[in-house]
Every structure is written in C-alpha cells, then in structure tokens.
Amino acid sequence: MIVVDRNETASVHTDEPPARLNVRDVTLSYGSTVAAKDLTFDIRPAEFLSLIGPSGCGKSTALRAMGGLLTPDRGEVTLDGTPIGGPRPGDISFVFQDLALYPWRTAVRNVEIALQFAGIGRAERRDRSRAALAAVGLGDVPDKFPHELSGGMKQRVAIARALVSEAPMLLLDEPFAALDELSRFRIGEQLVRLLEEQGKTVVFVTHNLSEAVFLSDRVLVMTPRPATIKEIVTVDLERPRRPELMRTPRFHELTDRLSALLLETEGGT
C-alpha cells in the first residue's frame, strides 16, 4: 500500500524543478568551533546522496541543518524554495546514528509515535505502522520491545518509523554504524530496493566507502573540520543495484577514487 503511494509521489516530483533541497553558503558552528564552512550543494528529487569524510568532520552537523534541527550561522537551507526553519515532519524523516528508539514502547508503537505526533487516529496509525514494519521485513515482531530485538532488527524499526510518515525525503545519519558487515550489507541492499521502489530522496552519512558507492547516485566528499566540499563524485552504476555490482571493475574504480580523495583531505591538514 505504501509502495503505491510512494510511486504516485515520485511521479509528481519528476514534474518539479530539479533541486528539492538547496544548501547555500551554509556555515555551522558549535559554540566557538566551526563545524562546516560555506557548504553549497543541491539534492535532486529521488536522488540518493551520500556524505563521506573524516571522523568528526561535521557531516552529522550538516545533516542536522538539512533536517531543520540546527540553524546555520550563515547561509540558508531551502526545501522546494522555502527556508527550512525547523523540523518538517511531513517532508523530511530522520534516522539517527543511535536510532533513538523509545525503550518503553514496542516495535510497532515506536513506529506509531511518528503518526501519533502528526495527530493520526489510533486505528489508522496501527495499520500503517504494521505495514511499514512488514515492508522492512519485520512483520512478525511488532510487539517486541527494543531490548528484545537484535541490532539489525532495531535498525529496521528505526527505518520503518522514518518511512511510515510517507515523507518524500529521508536523512540517515550513519544508521548502520553499529552493525556487523553482513547485517550491514543485507539491510543496505534491502533499503536500496525499498527506496528505489518508493522514489525517496535520501541523504546518507556514512564512513563505509563501498556502502556509499553501492547505495548512492552521488557521493559528496568532505574535508576535515571545518567541513568544506572536496568533491562530488557521480556514481554512474545502473539501477536497480544488485549485489553483483560490487564485483564489477567500475565499482572498484569508484571506491578507489573515493578513498584517494579521502586520503588527500587528510594529507591537507
């Protein structure tokens, strides 16, 4: 049901002007520390954009600004032409690095809370939440609490919660950081399929280069703090993405290119 809705939204968006989210000359700081400086880039509808860069370079800070959780010191973030000015639950969903699941709520009620804040009635939010859990492969554990779920399952609950609101844009902050390589790969593959089907626009912060290449349309490489844009690499691999892609020469060329860029940024300091 969700899948059908998403496809409709996606087709509407293709008629719109190219950029969905614009980041213009954005400078961000924490107290006296400048986290990111003069960032300018666009995110196109239905695009998967990854942000990579050295640890602590300000990727997450930039993502928070895109989600309206942080106000830039200078510059502006606009969504469809209007300044973002705060969280926009109907347009943008967030998945946090630590997942931010509510430990006293079951899986399905963790998903439901997004709809509860939006003021949607009990029966509808129960149905939609169960459907969202089923879409991420968790149809059988709606009544388990987070502490009863594995890391990968908790991860999927957080993704289901971001999907249930049907916001067209998703911001993911290193969501797979806590997972082992195999779960990471499985969930990544499942996620890319789901997001391709639903035509979501995604910004993804990660440390993992092959993950970035496998999932993305473009990869934005950032320099160490204060973060600036080193380069934006276009991933010209066909969609839908299949695991076999990871064994192609082009895939390796792209990951090599990213790691070379990252090494350059580190050498620059």
Added chain:
Amino acid sequence: MTSTWRRPVLYVGTIGFVLAVWELLSVTGMVQPLLLASPGDTWDRLVLLTGQGDTVRSAVEVTLRETGTAFLIATAVAVPFGVLAGASRTARAAYEPLLTSFSALPLVVLYPVLAATIGIGSGSKIALAALYTFFPIVIGTLRATANVDVGLLAAARTMGATRSQQTLSVVSPTVFPAVLSSMRVGLGLGLVTTIAAEFISGAEGVGYQLGVTSQGLDTPGLFAWIVIACALTVVVNVIFTLCTIVARKGVYR
C-alpha cells in the same frame, strides 16, 4: 524448602524471633515494665483500644488526612517545578544547589514559626510535612529530567512533536521511575514529620496519642500506639504501590 515457601517462612521466622526477644526481655525483668511493655500487655491494650469506640480510627484518620494533604500539595508543586527546572540548563544551574542545600536544613526548626502563623491545628502539621515531602521529590524529578536522552527528544522533534507532546510522550515515561521512587521517599518523610509534629503539639492524631501515653507513663498504651504507627506506615506504602500500578498504565499508554 521450596522457593515458594522460603519467603513467607523467612518473614514469619524473623517476626517470631523479634517477638521472642521482646517477650524474653520483659518476662525475665531484664528491662523494667515501665520502659518496655510485654508483647502480651501490648496486645491486650491494642484489643482494648480497637474495641473502644473510634479512638484508633479517628487518630489514624487525622494522621492519614494530614500526611495525604501534605503529599498532594508537595507533589503538585514539586513535580512540575522539577520538570521545568530540569529541562533548562540555566534553571538547573540556578535552582539545583539551592534546593540541595535547603533539603539538608533541619526544617523542623520552622515548626514553632508555622504553629504561630498557621495555628497548632492540622494546618501547621500539613505545612511542615509538605516541606519535608517537597525536597526529595523536586530534587529527584529535576535530576531525572536533566538526564533525559537528548537524542530521544531530537527524534521527537523531527517527527513534529510539540513541546507538550515531547513532555507527555518522551520526558514523562523516561522520568517516571525516578519520580516515583522520590515520591515514595517524600511520602515516608511526610508521614514521619506529621507524626512528629502531632507529638510536639496538638490534640489529635497518632503522634498526639504517642505523646499522651508516653507522658502519662502508660507503657502498654505507648507500645500499642507504636504498633499502630508501624501498621499505618505499611498501609500507606501499600496504598502508594497500588496507585503507582494505575499511574504506570497511564504513563506507558
């Protein structure tokens, strides 16, 4: 011994041991009857008191009413104040040291002042008990609110939660256990304070009866009222526990 029986047997055994020592001390005359009434005499007096119209009932009612009123007033002020002050870094820095130092003061010295201004009736007892109940609750609530995971709040904000939705759906369930245990501490202190204040002055309540019997050298009567006071504490705690079960369902809806 199976595990089902271990606890009841332990309880009965412990109580039996205490009673036996008590009996031994009084029967052998090791402690004078003026200082320690025997369990038998205490029991006889309890039977007499409970059969004697409503002396016990009205004393217990007065003490319960005073403690309960003090507890409700203190909670109604302390919990909202603790949540508000705990949520803001500035308010926390301003109030937390103040509250912690106030709570360490022997507030009972205020009783003469309260008695002079409010009168020696129930009002001054409620006021003093409310003061003693207030501090543990406000400090516990403030600390618990300060420790709420900011990530959980940020997530709620991205999902469009208003401030009141954040308080209701994120802050309340997080602070609930800590607030509840601070309320239990406050309630215990409030009951002790009420009884002590009744003891100091006044004309009714369990504390007043303790005072009358001890000053009248009526040792069996004193011990009977001590037993009543202990039973009252147990009852108050049971009532509180029952209330928390209901409240838990409301908070974790």
